[in-house]
Amino acid sequence: MSASDRSPGGPRVHRATVTRIHEHLPGTRSLFLRLPAGERLAFTPGQFVSCALPVGDDPPLVRAYSLASSPEDDELELCVDRVAAGPGSGHLFTLAPGAEVEFTGPFGSFALAEPPPAPLVFVGEGAGVAPLRPMVRRALERGGSQPITILHGARYEQELIYRDDFEAWAARHPRLTWEPVLRTTEAEVGSIDALEGLVLERFVRADADRSRRFWICAVGALPGRLRDALRAAGYERKAVRVEQW
Amino acid sequence: MVRTEILPKIRIIYESGEPERTIEFEGSGPFHHDGEPGSILDILLGHGVHLEHACGGKCACTTCHVIVREGEENLSPSTEKEEDELDNAPGLTMHSRLGCQAIVKGDITIVIPKYTINQVSGSH
Ligand SMILES: Cc1cc2nc3c(=O)[nH]c(=O)nc-3n(C[C@H](O)[C@H](O)[C@H](O)COP(=O)(O)OP(=O)(O)OC[C@H]3O[C@@H](n4cnc5c(N)ncnc54)[C@H](O)[C@@H]3O)c2cc1C
Ligand code: FES
Numbered sequence: 001m002s003a004s005d006r007s008p009g010g011p012r013v014h015r016a017t018v019t020r021i022h023e024h025l026p027g028t029r030s031l032f033l034r035l036p037a038g039e040r041l042a043f044t045p046g047q048f049v050s051c052a053l054p055v056g057d058d059p060p061l062v063r064a065y066s067l068a069s070s071p072e073d074d075e076l077e078l079c080v081d082r083v084a085a086g087p088g089s090g091h092l093f094t095l096a097p098g099a100e101v102e103f104t105g106p107f108g109s110f111a112l113a114e115p116p117p118a119p120l121v122f123v124g125e126g127a128g129v130a131p132l133r134p135m136v137r138r139a140l141e142r143g144g145s146q147p148i149t150i151l152h153g154a155r156y157e158q159e160l161i162y163r164d165d166f167e168a169w170a171a172r173h174p175r176l177t178w179e180p181v182l183r184t185t186e187a188e189v190g191s192i193d194a195l196e197g198l199v200l201e202r203f204v205r206a207d208a209d210r211s212r213r214f215w216i217c218a219v220g221a222l223p224g225r226l227r228d229a230l231r232a233a234g235y236e237r238k239a240v241r242v243e244q245w
Numbered sequence: 246m247v248r249t250e251i252l253p254k255i256r257i258i259y260e261s262g263e264p265e266r267t268i269e270f271e272g273s274g275p276f277h278h279d280g281e282p283g284s285i286l287d288i289l290l291g292h293g294v295h296l297e298h299a300c301g302g303k304c305a306c307t308t309c310h311v312i313v314r315e316g317e318e319n320l321s322p323s324t325e326k327e328e329d330e331l332d333n334a335p336g337l338t339m340h341s342r343l344g345c346q347a348i349v350k351g352d353i354t355i356v357i358p359k360y361t362i363n364q365v366s367g368s369h
Contacts, residue, residue, distance in 0.1 A: 011299070011308075050299035050306070062279065064300040087278075088301075107299045107306045109333040224326060237329075243305060244326075 011104035013052070014041065018099045019075060024161040028127055030068065031092065033076040033101055043071055045134035046111035046215065049078070049103040055087045060102075063088035066131035066217075066243075067106065068162075070138065079130040079161065081219075110215065110243040115139040118211045118239075119146050123199055123226065125153035125218035126161075131243065133162055135215060140173050150178045153195035153218070157182065199226055204233040217243040255288060256354040258314065268292045270349070280345030285311060285320075288349060296357065302345035307334040309344035312356040319351030 016033035023029045035041060041049075047067060052060040069077035083089045095101070112135040120139055122132040129152055139148055154160050157180075166178035181195045203212060214230060216223045223242035230240045252269040259265065268288070275282035276291020280302030286309050289296045297308035304326055313320065320342060323331070327346040334341055336358050344355075 011297075048300070048305070050301075059295075062298055062301050064303065064305060104299060107308065109330075110305065227329075228325070244303065 011050075013102060013104055014039070014049075015100055015102050016076060018095050018097050018101065020097055021095075024079070025158050027082045028079065028159075028161060029093070030077050030079045031095065031101070033078065034074075035076070041071075041076060041106065043067055043106035044111040044113045045070060045138040046131045047106035047108045048131065049076075049105035050107055051088070051092075051101060051103045053088050053091045055091050061088050061091075064107070065092075065103075068130040068133055070134040079127050081127045108243070110217070110241055111135070112138055112215065115142050115144055115146070116213055117144060117146055118213050119209075120148045121151070121203065121212050121214045122149065123151045123153070123195065123214065123216040123218075125195060125222060126155075126159060128153075128217035128219065128243075128245065129162055131217055132215060133165065136166075136169070136176070140169060140176060145175065148173075148176045150176070151181055151195060151198060152178060153181045153183075153193070155183050193222070196222060196226060200229060204229065210234045210236075210239075212239065214240045214242075216241070217245070219245045253319075253349065254352045255285065255349065256315075256352075257289070257294065258354065258356045260356055260359045266294060268294060280309070281348055283348045285309075285342070285344040285347050285349055285353075285355065287345075289344070296344050298345055300345075304330050304343060304346055307331065307343065310334040310336070310358060311342055311344050311347075312338050312358060313340045313342055313347075314354040314356055316351060316353035319349065319353050321346075321348035321350070323347070 016035050019032045019034050021029055021031055048064045051063050051065055055061040065078040068079040080089055080092045082093050122136055124132045150166055152160055160180050170176045170178045181198055183194055216226050223244045227240050227242045231237055252271050254267055254269050256267045270288050273283045274287050276287050279298050280286035286296055286298055286302050299308040300306035307330055327343050331341055
C-alpha cells in the first residue's frame with residue numbers, strides 16, 4: 001500500500017531520491033533529495049515535509065522534517081538528528097544514496113515569506129537551526145535594513161551545524177549577527193539554560209523595544225517557554241513564532 | 246459476554262460523505278505513537294481509523310483539524326500552543342480542535358472536514 005492509497009483526496013505524495021549524504025557530526029546528517037525530472041516543490045522558507053516512513057507494520061510512520069534548503073536550490077535538504085531508539089530517525093539513518101523517500105507537503109506556518117520591516121531574531125538549538133537557515137537567507141536576499149540576529153544554541157562547538165554558512169553570510173551582510181551560545185556547564189541542563197537566559201536578558205530586560213519578530217525552534221519545552229515569556233513581556237502574539245520538535 | 250461497563254464513544258462524521266463510524270475506547274492510552282496520549286488522533290489511529298497528521302501529532306500542521314459537534318466538555322481545554330496552530334486551520338470554526346492535542350474524557354461527536362491543503366498563512 002502506498003501513501004497515496006492511504007488517504008484518498010489527501011495531500012499529494014512526492015517520491016524523491018537520496019543523491020548524497022553529508023555527515024555534520026556523528027548523529028546529525030543531511031540527506032539531499034532530488035525529485036523526478038520536471039517536478040519541483042514550491043515551499044516557503046521554514047516549512048517542513050511529512051515523510052511516510054516504512055517502519056514496522058502498515059500504515060507507514062509519519063514524521064515531519066524541516067527543509068534546510070531554500071526554494072531556489074536544485075535539491076531538497078533534510079537535516080536529521082538520530083534520536084535514541086527513535087523509529088523514524090533511525091530509518092532515515094539507514095538510507096544510502098539511491099534510496100527513495102516518500103513525503104507530502106510542504107506544511108507549516110512556521111515560515112517566512114517576506115521579511116517584515118522590524119528587527120528579526122532567530123533562535124535555534126541544535127538541528128533546530130535547519131528551518132531557520134532558509135528563512136535567514138530569504139530575509140537577506142530580499143534586502144532591507146533591519147538587523148537580523150541568529151542565536152545559535154548548542155552543547156559544544158562541533159554541534160554548531162551550518163556555522164560556515166552563517167559566518168559567511170554575516171561577513172557579507174553587516175546587518176546579520178550570528179552568535180553561538182554554548183552550554184557552559186552540565187548543571188544548566190534541566191534548569192534555565194544559556195540560550196533561554198540570553199534571550200530573556202537581551203530582549204526582555206535590556207530594553208523596552210517590543211517591535212522585534214521572533215522565530216524559535218528547538219526540541220522540547222524551550223520554544224514554548226520562550227513564547228510565553230516573550231508574550232508576557234509585551235511582544236505581540238503574532239510576533240513570536242515557535243516550532244517545537 | 247455481557248458488558249457491565251459503558252465505554253466512552255467517539256462518533257466520526259465525514260464531511261466528504263464517507264459513511265460515519267463510531268469507536269469505543271477503553272483506558273487513557275497511549276493507543277498509538279502519535280499525538281498526545283488519549284487524544285482524538287491517538288485513539289483513532291490506535292483503532293485503525295485514519296486521520297491526517299502531517300507533523301506526526303506535534304501541533305505543527307493543522308491537518309488533524311476536527312470540528313466538535315457534541316461533547317466539547319468531554320475534551321481537555323485547548324492550550325495556547327493549540328490555539329496558535331489552530332489559527333492557521335482552513336475552515337476554522339468556534340468548535341474546531343486539533344485532533345492530536347484534544348484529549349478525550351467522554352463521549353464526543355466529531356466532523357472531519359474535507360481535506361484542504363494547509364497553505365502557509367500569516368507568515369509575516
Ligand atoms: C514541524 C517539525 C519539524 C521537524 N523537523 C525536524 C528536522 O528537520 N530534523 C530532525 O531531526 N527532526 C525534526 N523533527 C522531529 C521529527 O519529526 C521526529 O520527531 C524525530 O525524528 C524523532 O522521531 P523518531 O520516530 O525517530 O523518534 P520518536 O520515538 O518518535 O521520538 C522520541 C522523542 O524524540 C524527540 N525529538 C524529536 N526531534 C528530536 C531531535 N532532533 N533530537 C532529539 N530528540 C528529538 C521528540 O520530542 C520525541 O519525544 C521535526 C518535528 C516537527 C514537529
Ligand atoms: S497532527 Fe499536526 S497539528 Fe495535529
